[in-house]
Amino acid sequence: MISSYDFIIIGAGSAGCAAAHQLAQANVGTIAVLEAGLTNKVPQVKIPFLLAWTRGSKRDWKFQSKPQSELGGRSIGVTRGKMVGGSSSINSMVWFRGRRDDFDKWGVAGWGWPDVEPAFEAVEGLIDPRPFPFPHALSSAYALALGDNGYAPPTPERESAGIFHVNLHDGARWSAADAFLEPARKSGRVDLLTKASVERIVFEDGSAKRVVLVEGGEIEARRGILLSAGSIGSPAIAMRSGIGPAHHLKNLGIEVVSDQPGVGDNLHDHPAVGLHYAGSGYGLEWAQVPHWAVSPFNWFLRRKGRLVCNIVEAGAFFRANPVGPDGDDRPDCQSHFIPVMMGYKGTLLAWGAGYSADVNICRPHSRGSLTLASADPQQAPVIDLALLRDERDVSTLVNGVKRLREVVARAPFGDLRGVEEYPGDRVQSDAEIEQFVRDRCATSYHPVGTLRMGDGDAPVSPDLRLRGVNRLWVADASIMPAVTTANTNAPSMMIGHPAGQFIARAVKGAV
Ligand SMILES: Cc1cc2nc3c(=O)[nH]c(=O)nc-3n(C[C@H](O)[C@H](O)[C@H](O)COP(=O)(O)OP(=O)(O)OC[C@H]3O[C@@H](n4cnc5c(N)ncnc54)[C@H](O)[C@@H]3O)c2cc1C
Structure with missing residues (x-):
């Protein structure tokens, strides 16, 4: 035993930091926040554009999905932040609550829109999302593709386009760690331990008592433990601790503490595919070399310039499928607009200038699963995203590509308009688009659902x-x-907020 706290939070990510803030305020005693990764206090995390390079670095768990049968056997990268702030330290900072009826349709008492709205407001009071400050002219034009939205962001409540709101302050990333964990630490009740990777939780008489660290040692939790290790980390820790489908745990030699067949089920994400245009935009070409050369000075001295670009500056929600038989006309696709020539041939950036736009399915039907490969915490879990396994998702994405082309065509780019370079004119028929979708589909890094809440x-x-x-x-x-219908960072933080309150109530009641 190396130390002892009243409460342990496993994972300093979006939700874990928000919960730490609430727990510190509720004064439940001493709190240890255990984070497997490193500090977030480095320039590549703070400077928005550098997120493209944080992916694949030691601050990324670098998970890969199981080969996906509907995508020609391709494995998909499952980027997850491995540092203080979690995925809020590696993401694009786009801020969306989701649709109001997303929460009502969860059908879980206490989690409908009227219940979660105050939690969103409380979280937003601290993180203060704002309109993206310096959109590229291309992004400003894309924001007009579905009519003039004023300065409002697009909304998943209806067809709309706009400049995104982002959790970015003074040109720099403002993550969950900045907004919630740092103030919580100032209370003097919260200790943050980095490079503290939880192997498993130990139970005594059915109660969580302590955690065992991969790096060695154990930490005692006198009052309770909160699992906030994300959609990949949390179910993996639960299973290594003996909570999960009994047959699966027994096969791996893990002692079963509680047979919970639903642990690891219901994994899903927003499937996405992008179109690439050559023309203008941030890119690698001789004319832009001077702009790139001064960009570090612009950022460090003035917090301005192209390094403030969060990659996805604008976007849209639209309906790709016909209105449903029940009158369902909700936007079923989201698009992110990228005023940057991204490498679509396997490189991050490509030579030349251009822009891209993607299309994501807002509410996919396919459901996958997460299982353990072994009881060894060093071995990554088996992540089956089940992308496009439900045929309805295939047709939504095919229709989504067609609608996206129309939306891009409607954006008033003027002289800046480029030509679709990939997949290009050769891909027109439904069959050709479907093949393109199967060849290129990935996700927007929003895995959810592996420890489903419900009755x-x-x-x-x-x-x-x-x-x-x-x-x-x-x-x-x-x-x-x-x-939820849009990006998942704000909803994850929102979930951390009431968690702190539920726990404080339970822990104080138990004293
Ligand atoms: C590249 C990328 C871009 C994205 N862009 C956006 C966006 O623009 N807008 C948006 O809304 N959403 C975006 N998302 C999604 C969003 O960031 C996530 O949905 C959200 O951060 C998830 O929060 P979480 O609390 O569930 O998990 P996380 O924030 O991932 O936190 C989990 C934490 O637990 C830690 N952990 C895991 N295992 C252990 C262990 N064994 N021991 C100790 N610690 C552990 C992890 O290191 C991590 O810090 C993006 C995600 C990625 C990866």
């Missing part, structure tokens, strides 16, 4: 307790029964 057989209860054991709660994107 009955759901592994997590509406008050965020992991069923079958005591003194163990879960708060992160894993508890979403279904992914």
Whole structure:
């Protein structure tokens, strides 16, 4: 035993930091936030444009999906932040709550729109998302593709385009760690431990008592533990700790603490595919060399310039499928606009200038799973995203590509308009688009659902307790029964907010 705290939070990510803030305020005693990764206080995390290089670095878990049967056997990169701030330290900072009815449709008592709206407001009071400050002229034009939206961001409530709101302050990333964890640490009640990777939780008489670290040593939790290791990390830790499908755990030689067949089920993400245009935009060409050369000075001295670009500056929501038989006319696709020539041939950036736009399915039907490859915490779990396994997702993405082309065509780019370089004119028929989709589909890095919250057989209860054991709660994107219509960072932070309150109430009641 190396140390002892009243409460342990596993994972300093979007939700874990928000929960730490609430718990520190509620004064439940001493709190240890255990983070497997490194500090976030480095320029490549703070400077928005450098997120493109943080991916694939030691601050990324660099997970890969299982080969995807519907995508020609391709494995998909599952980027997850491995540092303080979690994925909020590696993401594009785009801010969306989701649709109001996303939460109502979860059908979980206490989590409908009227319940979550105050939590969003509380979170936004601290993180203060703002319009992206210096959009490229191309992004400003894309923001007009579906009519003049004023200065409002696009909304998933209806067809719309706009400049995104982002959690970016003074030209720099403002992550969950900046907004919630740093103030919480100032209370003097919260210790942050980095390079503290939890192997498993140990139970005594059915209650979570301590954690075992991969690096060696154990930390005791006198009052309880919150699992906030994200949609990949949290179910993996739960299973290594003996909570999960009994047959799976027994096959791996893990002692079963609680047979919970739903742990690891229901994994899903927003499938996405992009179109690439050659022309103007940030890129690698001789004329832009001077601009790139001064960009570090612009950022460090004035917090301005192209390094403030968060890659995805604008976007849209639109309907790709016909209105449903029940009158469903909700936007079923989201688009992100990128005023940068991205390398579509396997490189991050390509020579030349250009822009791209992607299309994401807002509410995919396919459901995959997460299982352990072994009991060894050093071995990555088996991540089956099940992308496009449900045929309805294939047709939505095919229709989405067609609609995206129309939306891009409507954007008033003027002289800046480029030509579609990839996939280009050769891909026109439904069959050709479907093949393109299967060849290129990836995700927008929004995995959710692996510790689904709900009634009955759901592994997590509406008050965020992991069923079958005591003194163990879960708060992160894993508890979403279904992914929200847009990006998942704000909803993950929102989930951390009531978690802190539920736990404080339970822990104080137990004293
Ligand atoms: C590249 C990228 C771009 C994205 N862009 C956007 C965007 O623009 N807008 C948006 O809304 N969403 C975006 N997202 C998604 C969003 O960031 C996530 O949905 C959200 O951050 C998830 O929060 P979380 O709390 O569930 O998990 P995370 O924030 O991932 O936190 C989990 C934390 O737990 C730690 N951890 C894991 N295992 C262990 C262990 N065993 N021991 C200790 N610690 C552990 C991790 O290192 C991490 O710090 C993006 C994600 C990525 C990866």
